[in-house]
């Protein structure tokens with residue numbers, strides 16, 4: 195058996211606590227994982243444990259779909275994490291989060307396509323929504339392979355969202371940014387009317403800004 199990574203268990207614990215503190219996960223909702231592509235071990239949060247109380251020994255270690263370590267049973271959504279990581283070989287971390295604003299769109303089965311926020315337009319352009327799939331089964335990930343080719347953050351119909359990144363910092367920061375933007379968007383709608391950036395100006399941002407979703411995807415495709 196390959197040695198387990200204390201650093202990756204710690205990464206899962208650290209980000210679980212951060213997301214818990216921000217009210218974006220709770221005991222029953224949300225799970226985080228990191229895949230060590232050298233050993234094939236997936237480090238994932240256990241099910242039914244308050245994220246603020248996690249420690250490294252509680253993190254479940256999975257190998258080939260089987261749990262090989264950890265004091266508690268792995269999250270029931272490990273299949274979702276495995277599907278996302280299979281779709282994106284350039285990434286190693288997954289955050290499945292039940293952030294309120296993002297989840298509200300998922301409850302409505304609505305992709306997010308707002309045009310009033312430079313942050314949103316740069317980081318996401320849009321956030322697609324997968325159709326409902328039964329939790330705890332592979333069907334919750336139906337369509338994820340295609341959706342994640344172009345998007346690091348995807349809504350899961352009637353459920354929540356999933357983000358992918360090279361680290362949990364990458365995966366969690368885009369969930370936090372999207373949630374913040376949506377919170378502000380809903381305040382802005384009350385002040386109203388919300389002023390959209392014109393399509394022409396958005397197109398220029400998408401094409402010319404080095405940090406735009408399009409340009410990051412292009413850089414990724416050149417490297418793989």
Ligand SMILES: [Zn+2]
Pocket residue numbers: 223224271290292353354
């Ligand atoms: Zn969930």
